Amino acid sequence: MNSNQSFIPYGRQSVDEDDIAAVVETLRSDWLTTGPKISEFERSVADCAGVRHGVAVNSGTAALHAAMFAMDVGPGDEVIAPVMTFAATANCVLYRGATPVLVDVHPDTLLIDPAAVEAAITPKTKAIVGVDYAGQPCDWDRLRAIADRRGLMLAADGCHALGAEYKQKKVGSLADLTCFSFHPVKHITTGEGGMTVTNYSDFADRMRRFRSHGIDVDPRQRAERGTWFYEMVDLGFNYRITDFQCALGLRQLTKLPRWLERRRGIAARYDEAFASVDMIQPLKKSADIRHAYHLYVVKIDFERLGKSRKELFSDLRARGIGVNVHYIPIHMHPYYRDNLNYKGGEFPAAEKAYEQILSLPMYPAMSDSQVDAVIANLQEILCGIGA
Numbered sequence: 001m002n003s004n005q006s007f008i009p010y011g012r013q014s015v016d017e018d019d020i021a022a023v024v025e026t027l028r029s030d031w032l033t034t035g036p037k038i039s040e041f042e043r044s045v046a047d048c049a050g051v052r053h054g055v056a057v058n059s060g061t062a063a064l065h066a067a068m069f070a071m072d073v074g075p076g077d078e079v080i081a082p083v084m085t086f087a088a089t090a091n092c093v094l095y096r097g098a099t100p101v102l103v104d105v106h107p108d109t110l111l112i113d114p115a116a117v118e119a120a121i122t123p124k125t126k127a128i129v130g131v132d133y134a135g136q137p138c139d140w141d142r143l144r145a146i147a148d149r150r151g152l153m154l155a156a157d158g159c160h161a162l163g164a165e166y167k168q169k170k171v172g173s174l175a176d177l178t179c180f181s182f183h184p185v186k187h188i189t190t191g192e193g194g195m196t197v198t199n200y201s202d203f204a205d206r207m208r209r210f211r212s213h214g215i216d217v218d219p220r221q222r223a224e225r226g227t228w229f230y231e232m233v234d235l236g237f238n239y240r241i242t243d244f245q246c247a248l249g250l251r252q253l254t255k256l257p258r259w260l261e262r263r264r265g266i267a268a269r270y271d272e273a274f275a276s277v278d279m280i281q282p283l284k285k286s287a288d289i290r291h292a293y294h295l296y297v298v299k300i301d302f303e304r305l306g307k308s309r310k311e312l313f314s315d316l317r318a319r320g321i322g323v324n325v326h327y328i329p330i331h332m333h334p335y336y337r338d339n340l341n342y343k344g345g346e347f348p349a350a351e352k353a354y355e356q357i358l359s360l361p362m363y364p365a366m367s368d369s370q371v372d373a374v375i376a377n378l379q380e381i382l383c384g385i386g387a
């Protein structure tokens with residue numbers, strides 16, 4: 001069915017004429033980088049996340065690296081992170097010469113398991129990083145209680161969760177530092193880009209230096225003060241984002257509420273369709289959150305289906321449905337296996353879930369008929385229902 005429909009990817013950006021105009025206008029301005037659009041974008045994202053400071057950088061990965069630097073994570077330190085996430089969540093700990101200590105996730109939500117966090121704490125533990133997987137916030141109250149009781153810092157990889165809420169609090173205001181990504185599949189895009197938000201001005205200052213070689217005054221301030229003098233006080237990087245990217249981000253952010261609503265509408269349509277199909281189990285959603293639906297993840301009973309995930313994956317792709325898998329648990333990657341001595345079997349919930357999960361197409365420009373096409377194709381393959 002629908003053999004001539006165009007390919008439906010699992011995620012994609014929406015870029016309108018006003019986005020393009022904003023980028024072009026900034027290209028004609030005096031500042032292509034380190035200019036006024038950057039602080040304007042930082043202000044807007046921080047407001048949207050309910051926090052005081054935002055530090056924009058050129059990727060979500062750089063935002064995570066900056067957060068680790070801000071917390072002074074270094075050699076000899078351990079940072080606890082969930083195993084079901086994109087590798088960058090743990091890589092940023094390795095960048096600092098510290099050790100990521102991976103823990104298992106809850107099988108129903110694939111969110112970090114607070115009991116596993118508690119069990120993984122050692123005298124070397126410095127911080128916990130929660131990942132709001134798929135766009136659903138972790139159990140931040142429990143993570144906060146653990147961090148406070150054990151004197152640890154709490155960071156969030158919020159790359160899936162811009163606009164999500166936990167007990168009426170916005171993602172961004174729940175951890176000490178929260179990192180966002182503006183890659184094209186995320187909620188808003190700057191091409192590549194990221195930001196770490198925080199209520200702590202000392203963290204924000206450290207991250208501003210970190211993104212620009214560890215230098216203590218930014219070039220615009222220097223130009224305004226008419227001085228050549230600067231000092232490098234930390235070992236930083238060039239993680240700067242450009243003004244034309246931030247101009248794009250600012251336009252994109254105005255559409256975030258509408259896009260979140262659309263993502264939630266698509267999820268509701270999937271939920272309703274799959275409620276009666278017991279071979280398809282969407283991940284569980286807790287009652288006290290507002291989901292941001294970066295991903296719509298289902299678990300499929302492949303044993304009952306009598307087909308492998310690989311077969312279903314290529315069947316759907318052949319029908320123009322761009323499903324994906326998020327994620328291969330971090331410890332299963334050769335780099336982690338070889339360098340951190342994982343053998344497999346350490347994280348039964350994540351490993352079992354990995355065999356069952358599939359991410360279905362989810363992006364704001366997806367039409368109802370495209371959502372219905374995904375549902376119909378899945379039902380047809382799984383249950384032999386339909387044309």
Ligand SMILES: *Cc1c(COP(=O)(O)O)cnc(C)c1O
Binds near residue numbers: 062183194
């Ligand atoms: C996208 C993503 C990142 C990395 O962001 P980039 O902008 O691609 O560097 C990190 N963690 C998670 C969970 C992500 O989804």
